[in-house]
Amino acid sequence: MDTPEPSPRSRRGWVDWVTKLAGALTLGALGAGLGGWLAWQVSDDLPADRFALETVQPLVPGTRLHAPDRRHEPPFGYDPPYEGVQALLFGGDDYNGGYIAYHVDPPAQNVTGAIGVAREALVKDHYWKVDTRAPDLPGQAEGVTAVSRHLVVQVYQEGAGGLVLEIGRREPSVVAPLVALFGLVGFALGWVGMRRAMGSGRVAAGTAWAGVGFLAPCTLLTYAVVATMYLAPVTEPIASWDAYTGIGFRLLANIGVLLLLAATAVWFSDSRRRLPLP
Numbered sequence: 001m002d003t004p005e006p007s008p009r010s011r012r013g014w015v016d017w018v019t020k021l022a023g024a025l026t027l028g029a030l031g032a033g034l035g036g037w038l039a040w041q042v043s044d045d046l047p048a049d050r051f052a053l054e055t056v057q058p059l060v061p062g063t064r065l066h067a068p069d070r071r072h073e074p075p076f077g078y079d080p081p082y083e084g085v086q087a088l089l090f091g092g093d094d095y096n097g098g099y100i101a102y103h104v105d106p107p108a109q110n111v112t113g114a115i116g117v118a119r120e121a122l123v124k125d126h127y128w129k130v131d132t133r134a135p136d137l138p139g140q141a142e143g144v145t146a147v148s149r150h151l152v153v154q155v156y157q158e159g160a161g162g163l164v165l166e167i168g169r170r171e172p173s174v175v176a177p178l179v180a181l182f183g184l185v186g187f188a189l190g191w192v193g194m195r196r197a198m199g200s201g202r203v204a205a206g207t208a209w210a211g212v213g214f215l216a217p218c219t220l221l222t223y224a225v226v227a228t229m230y231l232a233p234v235t236e237p238i239a240s241w242d243a244y245t246g247i248g249f250r251l252l253a254n255i256g257v258l259l260l261l262a263a264t265a266v267w268f269s270d271s272r273r274r275l276p277l278p
Contacts, residue, residue: 016198019209023194024187026212029222029243030257031186035178036229036240040075043172044150052100056165058125059118059155063104065165070101075169076239091250097237102165103158111157112141118155118165122146128153152237171237179226179240197263204266211259218243218253 047055049067057065072079078087079096086092106114122128122144133143133156143156147170154166197208212219221243229238239245244253 016195019198020191020194022212023197023208024190025223026215026219026256026260027190027193028183028187029219030215031189032179032183032226033222033241033244034186035180035182036175037076038182039172039175039178040239042174043075043169046071046073046098046100046169047151047167049100052167055151055153055167056102058121059153059165060104060106060114060163061117061121062114063106065102065104068100069103070099072096072098072100074098076242078245087250089251089254091245091247093247095239095242095245097168097239099166099168101167104163104165105161106163111161111163114163115141115144115155115157119144122153169237175237175240176230179229183226193260193264193267197267200267200270204263204270207259207266208263211256211263213256214252214259215256218249218256221249 046052049071052068053065076095076097078092079094081087104114119130122130127148128146129148130144130146133145133154135142135157140157143154145155146153150170152168152170154164154168156164156166158164194208194212197204222240225238225242226240229240232238243249
């Protein structure tokens, strides 16, 4: 017995559903990125050098610390910073959260012993909740992570025998709710907007699909980033908009957003022409 082929109406229904879902996922990812970015703007400033020194000096009693080796002030940003057209149009690498870092050479290059001393000092100070930090590279010693209400302190091995003491921000409590809220709003707007674009003729529909296509790499990566953000420990803050910052991805995202705005303008113009004359 032959299986009946789907009717044209049935195929059209599936195409419409996939079209609206593609638009919803695209704007949902953009919304999640925007919500996270807005939420991080309320994060506390990094501590002053004096407070930072008072925080990390007890972790390395055998070494006299002075000024930090590196301060990266913004909640998230390119490190080192990119300026001008390159960052705006093309993006860059090493998009990180803000931190204050001290680089230390432990006595006799005994990294494991130095990390143990730092862990013991943090455990004795009941201000911190202490945990283990996974090594960055195979063969390196496990580090230490300590979390307070607003700050995260990490002690970990760098290179063959160096030690890094790093102070960073803890993720603000509003990040997860705003990422979810803006993501859902974007999903709804994308569903409705794609449906209207498809009903406004080939120009609007084609432009909208082109925008979705250019944004597709960032869209897929954003959902992976957001999933990681919800599953990651609080010691590893993640930018929900990170996928839109990388070299190449930023350019694709810019083109995609411009195409979606163009599709919206075409739909708006078409809607005005359809209005009855007074």
